[in-house]
Amino acid sequence: VLSSFALAGPAGAADAAKKDDAAKAFEVPKLTDAEHAEANKIYFQRCAGCHGVLRKGATGVPLPTSFTRKRGLQELKDFITYGSAAGMPNWGTSGELSPAQIDLMARYLMLEPQQPPEFGVKEMRATWKLIVPPSKRPTKKMNDLDLSNLFSVTLRDAGEVALIDGNTKKIITVIKTGYAVHISRLSASGRYLYVIGRDAKVNMIDLWMKVPQTVAEIKVGMEARSVETSKMKGWEDKYAIAGTYWPPQFVIMDGATMEPLKVVSTRGFTVDNPSEYHPEPRVAAIVASHYHPEFVVNVKETGKVLLVNYEDLHNLKITSIDAERFLHDGGFDSTKRYFLTAANARNTIVVIDTKKDKLVKKITEGVGSKPHPGRGANFIDPKYGPVWATSDLGDDMISVIGTDPVKHAKNAWKVVRNLEGLGGGSLFIKTHPKSHNLWVDDPLSPDEENYQAVGVFDIDHLDKPIVSLPIAKWADLGPGPKRVVQGEYNKAGDEVWFSVWNGKKQKSAIVVIDDKTRKLKAVIKDPRLITPTGKFNVYNTMHDIY
Ligand code: DHE
Numbered sequence: 001v002l003s004s005f006a007l008a009g010p011a012g013a014a015d016a017a018k019k020d021d022a023a024k025a026f027e028v029p030k031l032t033d034a035e036h037a038e039a040n041k042i043y044f045q046r047c048a049g050c051h052g053v054l055r056k057g058a059t060g061v062p063l064p065t066s067f068t069r070k071r072g073l074q075e076l077k078d079f080i081t082y083g084s085a086a087g088m089p090n091w092g093t094s095g096e097l098s099p100a101q102i103d104l105m106a107r108y109l110m111l112e113p114q115q116p117p118e119f120g121v122k123e124m125r126a127t128w129k130l131i132v133p134p135s136k137r138p139t140k141k142m143n144d145l146d147l148s149n150l151f152s153v154t155l156r157d158a159g160e161v162a163l164i165d166g167n168t169k170k171i172i173t174v175i176k177t178g179y180a181v182h183i184s185r186l187s188a189s190g191r192y193l194y195v196i197g198r199d200a201k202v203n204m205i206d207l208w209m210k211v212p213q214t215v216a217e218i219k220v221g222m223e224a225r226s227v228e229t230s231k232m233k234g235w236e237d238k239y240a241i242a243g244t245y246w247p248p249q250f251v252i253m254d255g256a257t258m259e260p261l262k263v264v265s266t267r268g269f270t271v272d273n274p275s276e277y278h279p280e281p282r283v284a285a286i287v288a289s290h291y292h293p294e295f296v297v298n299v300k301e302t303g304k305v306l307l308v309n310y311e312d313l314h315n316l317k318i319t320s321i322d323a324e325r326f327l328h329d330g331g332f333d334s335t336k337r338y339f340l341t342a343a344n345a346r347n348t349i350v351v352i353d354t355k356k357d358k359l360v361k362k363i364t365e366g367v368g369s370k371p372h373p374g375r376g377a378n379f380i381d382p383k384y385g386p387v388w389a390t391s392d393l394g395d396d397m398i399s400v401i402g403t404d405p406v407k408h409a410k411n412a413w414k415v416v417r418n419l420e421g422l423g424g425g426s427l428f429i430k431t432h433p434k435s436h437n438l439w440v441d442d443p444l445s446p447d448e449e450n451y452q453a454v455g456v457f458d459i460d461h462l463d464k465p466i467v468s469l470p471i472a473k474w475a476d477l478g479p480g481p482k483r484v485v486q487g488e489y490n491k492a493g494d495e496v497w498f499s500v501w502n503g504k505k506q507k508s509a510i511v512v513i514d515d516k517t518r519k520l521k522a523v524i525k526d527p528r529l530i531t532p533t534g535k536f537n538v539y540n541t542m543h544d545i546y
Helices: 013-019 033-051 065-071 073-082 099-109 121-127 471-475 538-542
Strands: 002-006 025-029 150-155 160-165 171-176 183-186 192-196 201-206 213-219 223-229 239-246 249-254 260-265 268-270 273-278 283-288 294-299 304-309 317-322 327-332 338-343 348-353 358-363 377-381 385-391 397-402 415-420 437-441 454-458 467-469 483-489 495-501 509-514 520-524 532-537
Touching (some): 033 099, 065 073, 171 213, 183 532, 192 223, 249 283, 304 348, 437 483, 471 509, 532 538
Parallel strands (some): 283 327
Antiparallel strands (some): 150 160, 150 532, 192 201, 201 213, 223 239, 327 338, 338 348, 397 415, 454 467, 495 532
């Protein structure tokens, strides 16, 4: 079944093979149709979330055949069996894949990737589990938790979320979810929590149960990052939406059961070249409009913002706004009318008016390299009035943008000032309406001192330099990278929580800072806190407070 292949390619292959050592000559397997079908299935269930559907890499390394063939069969099998310290799961020793399946996957990876399958409503339905139907759910809250101050915390490499009581700082429960969960969002009422994994599995968790648990789950594709719920008055808890990286589409689901109702492809032409058809425009951030019954959907590679009106799913109305390519994350201004979102590979912030359903501005002047706001941070700049800010992945800048076109018209939709952060590699910025602090993380900095710290500005004195706080040191965890990531406030806005994100086998923690004094308030340590990253406070997430 095996045939010979040399890395140097057909021309001059014989010469190259002679010069290279024996390890560079290898064997490329052939798979039967049945083997191929099984390998495809396993790949899309287990591998694509991290290594990408076309194996171009994302969380996991890229797996082009130039790499896999060089590694050879045995090394690939070892990797799949034992995993790696860098986060590759141990599919073999954990018992999730059999030795025969591992052998199959190693051979499969030495073949060119195939176009992945589509995933329509039929396929979604086949994965849909209504574990507790609405009629069997409690009619009132069955626990005495202060739900509005609950935090849903991503336990990235465990494929779980921890629900942590914001008052006692105790873990209430840990819930199995999809692989490498990305974000959590709340239904408008705050009763239901929706969590999406990179493998596109969505869990719907009922917070009213004695111990909150998953009441419905569904897989909406092979790879995903975003989920949101209908927030418009009169439509609370009615619908949920999930966007996928593969297939490139979004699906609207029933908010109470997650039954898939409407799937819409995002394939199409790019905004800057009407002749360029893109077969794979991925869905990035999604927010829910407060002005119309609409979801605001970022389509990354084509650069379109779709305003998807959910009033009539059979006669779906979509306003498609030409924005900028490579849209990624973003959030509302403090009035929740304007959506500010980063086209990060284009160093642009796009502003959408969700009341008039129009593009307001594409801001480039003063925007740094690869802006990465998360949902951004809204505050009152003492000089320029209401502003929204983003930090950057590509440099140490923070861009502060005026957001009040009525009372501060001359500052609106302009970068009014730039601040100097800790360094390049920032992912998230955060403040709270009651706070005078602006927090900036730096988890992807190459500098250990920076990625183990957070920076904080005094909003009332933005001319003062950033102050660095050694969060990872305060957590006192022992060895590991201990990257400090993503600030999130409690409901009262007097505490800010940061994750100290360590290796899967190392100790991680959540550090809670007193926002007023900027002093350590608590360190949440627990063996169940495996690789905590994103944290979502129920009240703040429900109300788009950031
Ligand atoms: Fe994220 C938000 C995509 C890597 C933690 N991330 C988002 C959103 C998108 C996205 C599209 C916005 C969702 C929304 O608002 O609807 N993230 C991606 C990627 O494509 C990328 C770059 C690569 C990947 O392989 O996934 C990526 N993200 C990461 C991480 O490695 C992070 C740091 C750790 C982790 O948990 O995986 C990470 N992303 C987050 C967090 C948010 C997020 C915590 C929500 C921030 C918020 O406050 O809203």
